[in-house]
Amino acid sequence: MKLVTAFAPATVANVSCGFDILGFAIDELGDEVTVKLVDTPGVKVVEIQGDGGKLPFDADKNTCSVAVQAMLNSLGVNLGIELSLFKGLPLGSGMGSSAASAAAALVAANEVLGNPFEKMDLVPFAMEAERIACGTAHADNVAPSILGGFVLIKDYDPLDVIKLPVPDGLYCTLLHPHLELKTMDSRSVLRQQISLKESTVQSGNIAGFIAGLFRNDFQLISRSLKDVIAEPTRALLIPGFYELRNVVREIGALGSGISGSGPTIFILSEGKEIALKVGKESKKVFEKIGLEVDVYVSKVNDKGAYVQSH
Template sequence: MKKSIRAFAPATVANVSCGFDILGFAIDELGDQVEVSLRETPGLEVIHIAGDNGKLPYESEKNTCTVAIQAMLQALNYQGGMEISLYKGLPLGSGMGSSAASAAAALVAANALLGYPFDKKSLVNFAVEAERIACGAAHADNVAPSLLGGFVLIRDYHPLDVIKLPVPKGLFCTLLHPHLELNTADSRSVLRKQISLKDATIQSGNIAGLISGLYQADFGLISRSLKDVIAEPTRALLIPGFYELREAIQSIGALGSGISGSGPTIFVLSPSRKIAGEVEKIGRKVYQKVGLEVDIYISEINDKGAYVI
């Protein structure tokens, strides 16, 4: 009988407005599962994928699960083999860290099978290789919170420096996912290659303000800092309902909104579950007017991250 372990990794919100490629947080309950089994023959093989409508590759050099595990096995100089089954709970191209959740769950399961040679923070190094395959950029602002949970700052990439941030009590997120697929690579392609000194200064102040707001549990400071002058102006044009929703939630006490990852999902942070629920009601009205179906999730910040089931 083959030894098998299944793991779960949660959805994530990356960028968090001003924190392009350096900030992210994890969502409760929503995510992917991956089962990894040891086998006698060397190599990695994806034997089953469910929930992807036949869109994800089985080739080991293209699948984020196997790419992430292979990076870990190379670090260990492990010569054995594994079989991988992926159970997608996240829609593709949603901006909720779909590829990251798959890689994170695969790594946690494989790491457990081998007796936990790495802690979860170390696994982030291997997960970013899967992101390179998925979207052409080895960013960690999805994989780090998916693995570690909570709010995460990527201070540097060379070498990778990952820092967990505090999460104020009562902070809730409403995710609004319109039925629209937006490819991450395409979304990155519309970004400006150069930014002005003025925009860089504004963005730096907002990043510092958001992190300070998290440490001080200052919802007002968090709200003032949820502004992106670099990625959002171009990406928002690809997302129907973005500005309509932002305008509609201004009067109900929500802290602010932004694009989740590369979109089309929009996140809204609120200081209570009640206000997060009001955001849901408003969001349904907005997308009804826009003419798109929408899935809406309300969640506290998930501080657990990926885990063995």
């Protein structure tokens, strides 16, 4: 009997201008999955903690088991695997909750099986789990959760994933208001068509943001953190969003945006001191409108998912 536990971090997807193509990983927050190799063939979810009884044990519907089954299918083997999931992330939070579960399961399973895959090779299996979770096999959460750091999804056909540099001193403040916003609902409000002008502006912003990462240019990063495609409609679903954005800019934050499909908001800052102050003042904005909020301050996690114990 072989048993391995792995941890996978929370993630911020889209990162304002990088809709569906950019994401980064957060420190400390995340999910744990224990994988046990057993004699009876088949993938089973045997334990789930921290989800409030909301997640399915059905192996065809849980992101952990779907991801591991995709891995086994790729290897052409029918092994017995039992999965125990320990949720450290709230559901429907915009922090890559479903992605973290799949990423942790894959890293643990890969270790149990003797590491037949490199980390990058695990991304397509995790994408199949995202298809189950939200209807779209996107990689902007699963790729940074597995690989760590900033990740660019250049293309999906074929999949082309590029890890980007993380500037020293870049901090993220995450604000998770206590309301659930399902990815499917958040995607449903998106416009199906955008103008040529909007496409040009968005292209310039994502190019500027990536250039800022490579050049350690915080001001260029700040000027580029603007989304003209998804944010204008999604922001309407998050109370206090625009007031918060104005407050954090005045404090000295580089910029802010919706994490994934929301309702979590991310704020990037140069240095921990500003990031902490941003968290403190942001909490006041939500308290004023009667909404509880969890605040997390973290450096960008460049490690990604990893094995915790054997």
